[in-house]
Amino acid sequence: MKPNIAAAKAALSHIEMDESPVTIRNKSRDFFWYSPVLKAEMDHLEADFVVNPKSEAEVIEVLKVCYAHDVPVTMRGGGTGNYGQAMPLAGGCVMHITGMNRIKEIGQGYVIAEPGIIIKELDAELKEKSGQELRMFPSTYSQASLGGFVAGGSGGVGSANWGALRDLGNINRLRIVTMEAEPRVLEFTGEELHRVSHAYGTNGIITELEMPLAPAYDWVEMFVRFDTFRAATEFAGTLTKEPGILIKLASVYGAPIAHKYFQRVKAHVTEDDHLCGLMVAPQSMDGFLTLLARFDEGEVIYRSDDVVWDRHPGPIYEYGWNHTTLRALKFEKDLTYLQVRYGGDVDKVMAASEAFADKLYMHLEVMREGGGISFAGLPIVQPMSKAELDQLVADHEAMGCMIFNPHRYTLEEGGRQSADQRQLDFKREADPKGLLNPGKMITWDEPDFDYSDMYSYKGILPKP
Ligand code: FAD
Incomplete structure (x- = not known):
């Protein structure tokens, strides 16, 4: 009708x-x-x-x-x-x-x-x-x-x-x-x-x-710097698994995302630095710092309860999830993104990171899932045609990654x-x-x- x-x-x-x-x-x-x-x-x-x-x-x-x-x-x-x-x-x-x-x-x-x-x-x-x-x-x-x-x-x-x-x-x-x-x-x-x-x-x-x-809680918001993407990913995964440390956010931004797209962070990182963006409950900070000390690398470069930067970066959650993509799009309007589930295996995340190194920058959000954790990816994807994007999706699926395709308007x-x-x-x-x-x-x-x-x-x- x-x-x-x-x-x-x-x-x-x-x-x-x-x-x-x-x-x-x-x-x-x-x-x-x-x-x-x-x-x-x-x-x-x-x-x-x-x-x-x-x-x-x-x-x-x-x-x-x-x-x-x-x-x-x-x-x-x-x-x-x-x-x-x-x-x-x-x-x-x-x-x-x-x-x-x-x-x-x-x-x-x-x-x-x-x-x-x-x-x-x-x-x-x-x-x-x-x-x-x-x-x-x-x-x-x-x-x-x-x-x-x-x-x-x-x-x-x-x-x-x-x-x-x-x-x-x-x-x-x-x-x-x-x-x-x-x-x-x-x-x-x-x-x-x-x-x-x-x-x-x-x-x-x-x-x-x-x-x-x-x-x-008055969440303590932090950026923690790592030399390698693997170290940042392993730390974020371990932190999320640690049952006694209360956190609200564990994001991983592979290099050069922070240096290239995070305007107020740029002065504090190099283009080779990988960052974790974290929200930790204040009473869990002792446990958090103890865990961080067990890792060979990992340096807190910003914490919201002790700001020493000239310019406040704003809320850390506005760097994570799809805000990472938004920040990148402000600099390069033809960039786009994918939504990927890698599961809880760091090696699979690393394999994807290496396989698609020329096509995307890695960005992860760590979630609790079914008693364990899962790495959800919102990688920033270089400008490409629909056919190339479809191929990138197919290549991820061939590696056993699940794609929630953000280039489609249907639920399915x-x-x-x-x-x-x-x-x-x-x-x-x-x-x-x-x-x-x-x-x-x-x-x-x-x-x-x-x-x-x-x-x-x-x-x-x-x-x-
Ligand atoms: P809308 O966009 O207005 O609506 C979303 C859908 O819900 C539409 O299909 C609409 O028809 C339907 N809808 C709205 N109200 C009702 C209602 N009362 N009854 C039935 N259907 C209804 N999503 C996440 O899940 N997590 C994130 O962290 C996240 N980060 C984002 C960051 C950025 C920068 C952007 C652009 C998007 C992000 N999103 C994220 C997607 C989106 O922001 C969220 O899903 C948000 O919660 C949608 O809320 P909204 O009110 O804007 O919904």
């Missing part, structure tokens, strides 16, 4: 709407442009209109009206996703949720909040009122929403201790609204959480979250290249017309897709 945009807009005229074409364009975009492939595919995309609901009742109304008029709905929180997750492939309505930003309850070990709250603001309130903080947050802390993190993110600062967002216990409860003639409100816990977490809003809209908390290609049956089953139930963020779940549109080439959604708005 053809969407009746005019009728939907008229029926929703009492809900706050953005009218300015510039705002509509801006709210139709995210950080898709990190990928030259997605930039070419998605730059022209634009919603027909943008609504800004302030309550669950308004969300329900938007969904009901859009369902009646066959209008696609794509959710937007902070709009910081990388895979074009929040971009409306088929136009229609973008629902911007940051006006729905109340904290409903803070308890011992948990918080209940609305999805549009900005994570940094939530954390500030948590610290002030209860001495607690979120277990993990994306490095886009100051812009990203809580709902956007759960619907589009995977982990981040805190994963060095708590693992990935989808690991059991890292989300307590989600409240969801469906896209039907009469939208239903459902509460998910346990196995049901996987239906909608990291589903890009393709099968339900999150209107409330209960998230677990940890005690808040950005994930494990296979259907998530729980998400698909729930979409059948909750979005029978397929109007939620259309084109992002391949198995909904083309169950037999074979992944031999990039998926191309047939309903995508034509390029002008």
